[in-house]
Amino acid sequence: MRKAKEIALRVAIAYVLLGILWVILSDYFSVILAHEKLNLYIYFQRFKGWFFIFVTGIILYLLVYRRTKDVIESNEQLKKKERQLYIQHEHYHSLFKHNPDGVFELDLQGKIMAVNPEAESLLEASQKELEDIQLRKFLNEEDAKSVTDHFIETLSGKGSMFETNIHLKGKKKKILRCSFIPIIISGEVTGVFVIARDITQFRKNEEMMIASEKMSVIGQLAAAVAHEIRNPLTSLKGFIQLMQTTGSVNHDHLNIMLSEVDRIDLISGEMLILGKQQDLHYQTENVEAILQQVIVLMQAQANIDNVSIEYKPYALEPLNVMAEANQLKQVFINIIKNAVEAIPNDRRGKVSISLNRKDGGALVVVSDNGTGMEPERIETIGEPFYSTKEKGTGLGLAICKKIIEKHKGKIVFHSEKQKGTIVEISLPLIKENTFRQNAEREGK
Numbered sequence: 188m189r190k191a192k193e194i195a196l197r198v199a200i201a202y203v204l205l206g207i208l209w210v211i212l213s214d215y216f217s218v219i220l221a222h223e224k225l226n227l228y229i230y231f232q233r234f235k236g237w238f239f240i241f242v243t244g245i246i247l248y249l250l251v252y253r254r255t256k257d258v259i260e261s262n263e264q265l266k267k268k269e270r271q272l273y274i275q276h277e278h279y280h281s282l283f284k285h286n287p288d289g290v291f292e293l294d295l296q297g298k299i300m301a302v303n304p305e306a307e308s309l310l311e312a313s314q315k316e317l318e319d320i321q322l323r324k325f326l327n328e329e330d331a332k333s334v335t336d337h338f339i340e341t342l343s344g345k346g347s348m349f350e351t352n353i354h355l356k357g358k359k360k361k362i363l364r365c366s367f368i369p370i371i372i373s374g375e376v377t378g379v380f381v382i383a384r385d386i387t388q389f390r391k392n393e394e395m396m397i398a399s400e401k402m403s404v405i406g407q408l409a410a411a412v413a414h415e416i417r418n419p420l421t422s423l424k425g426f427i428q429l430m431q432t433t434g435s436v437n438h439d440h441l442n443i444m445l446s447e448v449d450r451i452d453l454i455s456g457e458m459l460i461l462g463k464q465q466d467l468h469y470q471t472e473n474v475e476a477i478l479q480q481v482i483v484l485m486q487a488q489a490n491i492d493n494v495s496i497e498y499k500p501y502a503l504e505p506l507n508v509m510a511e512a513n514q515l516k517q518v519f520i521n522i523i524k525n526a527v528e529a530i531p532n533d534r535r536g537k538v539s540i541s542l543n544r545k546d547g548g549a550l551v552v553v554s555d556n557g558t559g560m561e562p563e564r565i566e567t568i569g570e571p572f573y574s575t576k577e578k579g580t581g582l583g584l585a586i587c588k589k590i591i592e593k594h595k596g597k598i599v600f601h602s603e604k605q606k607g608t609i610v611e612i613s614l615p616l617i618k619e620n621t622f623r624q625n626a627e628r629e630g631k
Contacts, residue, residue: 198250202243209239289363291381292370297321297338300378309363309385311355322381325353334365341367341379350386362387396586416451423448471617472510474549475500475542481519482540485527494527494536501542506549508614510594515614518587518598522553522610525584529557529608544616548596551612560602 217231283290289306291299299317307313310325323331330351337347347367354360363383370378423444430436482498489496523538530536534556541552591598595615602608 205243206239209235213239286382289381289383289385291322291383293322293338293379293381295342295376295378297323297335297379306383309361309383310353311359325355326351327354337365337367338379341369342376344369344371344376360387361385362390393589420451469509469511471507472512472515474506474508474515474551474614477510477512477515478519478540478542478551481516481523485520485523488524489527489536489538492527492530492536493532494530494538496523497537497539499539499541501544501549503544506542506544507617508549508594509617510614514590515594518590518612519551519553521584521587522612526553526555526557526608526610529555529559531558545613548613548615551614552609553612554607554609556607559604559606559608561604565600565602 213231213235217235283301284303286303286305289309290303291306292301294300298319298321300319302310302314302317307317310317323334326334330353333349334351337349340347346369348365350362350364352360352362362385364386365384366382368380368382369376370380478498478500482496486496523540526538527536530538537556539552539554543550543552588598591612591614597611597613599611599613600608601611
């Protein structure tokens with residue numbers, strides 16, 4: 188408003204000054220031109236006012252036209268921008284409101300400012316109930332610390348992705364896969380968008396699939412394990428019959444019998460542990476110990492198929508990882524079993540297993556001298572329902588890949604036709620407590 192007054196004042200002053208200047212100059216020139224001719228002077232004085240009005244009218248018309256044109260064009264541009272802003276607002280509002288994932292808007296303190304209908308469904312509360320509530324209210328202490336770290340990272344302008352558990356009324360728990368996205372206005376972070384998806388059922392289905400595949404592996408190993416147990420049982424039976432016949436006890440025979448019983452106990456114990464249904468619990472595990480336990484079971488399968496298993500341990504230091512032992516056993520059993528089965532009967536089979544430390548992780552390498560695979564088949568390894576075996580489903584390696592990914596590791600295949608296959612499994616070694624927290628949260 189002040190600017191408009193200043194412009195109007197300048198126009199008025201300019202008009203007055205122009206009028207004064209016109210009066211002074213016109214009177215001066217009319218006297219000079221008349222040369223004491225009164226009629227000519229009167230005639231000039233009569234029409235000079237009309238001439239001034241005509242000239243100033245043209246000038247005012249041009250000035251008003253130009254200014255009005257600028258105003259109208261600016262107004263049209265403003266309306267166009269308002270329309271564009273309205274369309275963008277509706278566009279983003281639709282993205283927010285009709286998003287199949289839950290969307291939360293948080294302020295810089297982590298308070299919930301707005302939620303979409305799906306977010307209301309996830310938290311089982313209305314927009315009104317959620318306003319000004321800290322998101323950490325739905326998290327336990329451990330998850331809250333991890334989520335806070337991601338929130339602080341996002342406030343620096345960098346988005347992040349993670350999984351966490353939320354706790355609702357009635358001790359109900361959900362697993363969410365979340366993305367934190369910074370809200371940046373004029374170069375400054377003013378808040379955070381949270382996009383969340385409920386993956387609780389997905390995790391349950393995944394665990395059921397892993398458990399199903401594990402039982403399938405146990406079933407396939409059962410015959411080999413039974414055969415492996417039968418040999419020491421035969422020895423035990425022979426020594427018992429000998430003792431019955433002689434009526435005496437030979438301490439050397441007792442030592443052999445105890446050794447055979449220990450072997451039966453070890454093999455059957457490993458089968459029972461592997462088959463037992465347990466809650467997932469990530470903890471510090473020694474990779475070498477897990478491998479040795481798996482080799483005990485797989486030695487039975489290898490003996491039946493006339494394949495030798497050679498293991499090269501890493502003796503320099505314990506290689507500890509944060510893991511769920513049974514799931515790692517499942518991976519190693521699948522890989523070694525595939526290696527044994529890949530060796531044809533007419534070939535002297537050999538499966539080599541080694542454990543080393545590489546790039547801050549534990550590296551397990553399983554190699555065989557089997558039939559190998561073509562390069563195009565290697566690219567499809569790990570895809571569900573794709574298998575190189577005649578009766579295979581492809582789920583075994585797909586689940587192995589998923590388990591290793593959950594353990595923050597990698598699994599890589601190398602193969603050459605008629606020469607064999609090499610499988611490299613790398614797992615991160617324990618470095619700090621944050622890895623443990625992340626791993627335990629993944630398993631919940």
